[in-house]
Amino acid sequence: MRVYLSGAMEFAEDEGANWRKDLSNWLDNNLGHKVFDPVVNSKKLIKEDGAENYRIWKETNLNKYINFIRKCVDEDISIVRNHTDYLICLWDKNVLKGAGTHSEVTIAYDSKKPVYLINNLPKKDLSGWIMACSTEIFNNFDELKNFLIKKYKSNESP
Numbered sequence: 595m596r597v598y599l600s601g602a603m604e605f606a607e608d609e610g611a612n613w614r615k616d617l618s619n620w621l622d623n624n625l626g627h628k629v630f631d632p633v634v635n636s637k638k639l640i641k642e643d644g645a646e647n648y649r650i651w652k653e654t655n656l657n658k659y660i661n662f663i664r665k666c667v668d669e670d671i672s673i674v675r676n677h678t679d680y681l682i683c684l685w686d687k688n689v690l691k692g693a694g695t696h697s698e699v700t701i702a703y704d705s706k707k708p709v710y711l712i713n714n715l716p717k718k719d720l721s722g723w724i725m726a727c728s729t730e731i732f733n734n735f736d737e738l739k740n741f742l743i744k745k746y747k748s749n750e751s752p
Contacts, residue, residue: 595627595746598678600698602688609633613684613735620739625746630673632694636666670694674701681707682738685724686714696724703727712738 599617603609611633618629640646643662651659674681681702689695700723702709711728712735713720725731732738 595625595679596630596677597621597627598630598674598681598698598702599632599684600674600681600695600702601684602686602692602695603633603636604694605691606686606688609636610684610688617682617735621742624739625742627746630678632666632670632673635669635673639666639669667694667697670698671701674698674707675705678702678707681709683709683711683728684714685711685720696721699724699727710738710741 599614601610601613614629614631614633618631621627621629639662640648643665645651645662648659648662651662681698683695683699685695699709699711703726708729709727711724711731713731713733720731730741732741
């Protein structure tokens with residue numbers, strides 16, 4: 595199984611790398627699931643395109659910035675749509691200023707892929723759209739992990 599780890603990057607501390615790294619290790623060690631981590635992939639794209647200063651381009655070279663981000667968007671959409679089995683999303687205050695996480699959840703839903711959402715906002719602040727696109731909603735990573743163990747360990751062949 596292959597999983598996409600969706601969540602805030604642009605407005606998140608460390609681009610959300612820490613929770614993704616921890617969960618990637620857990621998924622591999624406990625379920626043998628392979629992870630697509632957009633933080634790792636964006637670092638690869640940054641290196642390939644010589645885009646180490648891409649955030650500055652937002653103010654200094656808008657077309658260059660948009661073209662680079664468009665490449666990231668296109669790749670993420672393709673991965674979610676064509677190369678993953680399910681999506682795990684961390685929904686917190688950092689996603690509210692961005693758009694990628696919203697889109698990834700919607701694309702996964704439209705592609706009939708399960709969306710497992712960890713909601714760190716008060717329920718009243720969680721978008722109905724995002725709730726509707728989610729297959730299951732959890733309050734924390736421990737709840738998610740317990741669910742995944744039951745769902746995917748029981749589906750293993752003897």
